[in-house]
Amino acid sequence: MVSMPFRRQLFRMGVGAVFGGAAARGALAASRSPDPAIDEVARLAFVNTHTGESLDVVYRESGRYLTDAIAQIDRVLRDHRSGEVFPIDRALLDQLDRLGALLGAGARAFHVISGYRSPATNAMLHARSNGVATRSLHMSGRAIDIRMPGVPLATLHRAALSLQAGGVGYYPRSDFVHVDTGRPRSWGARA
Secondary structure (H helix, E strand, O other), rough: OOOOHHHHHHHHHOOOHHHHHHHHHHHHHHHHHHOOOOOEEEEEEOOOOOOOOEEEEEEOOOEEEEEEHHHHHHOOOOOOOOOOOOOOOOHHHHHHHHHHHHOOOOOOOOOEEEEEHHHHHHHHHHOOOOOHHHHOOOOOOOOEEEEOOHHHHHHHHHHHHHOOOOOOEEEEOOOOOEEEEEOOOOEEEOO
């Protein structure tokens, strides 16, 4: 793909209004507090890079979360080291749904490096790297580390930032973007 400014990419994907004056304020406000009833169907696709599992599932219809679909998502995003399954924050799922829509991802899957992490796994990773927070939101199902093949990592990063919906970390050396439902903040290398 020919490299072009991010705004032009978004415009070509049909979301150029996000950057236009008053429309931007309304679009960003809408992206921060979506009304699930507006979206008749919300779908997410994942590939767990550690287990090889994949899932493409409708998780919300007419504003109602689908219990079986949520359970499938929780399973795919489990701690792959311990096998522990934990409920993933539905606000995180909605954030990923909006991110995919912003990127024009269609049926493209988020490749997941890390979803839920048990406290034991997080402690082990923290002991190995100062890049792992001791009170990581991964331990409460509120964070995910992702990439999307076919979408440049810098584009994914900028799109996640534009949501202004939580924390966004950029890790180009490790080839992933961290997204969470904590307070809006960002860190890592600049895209």
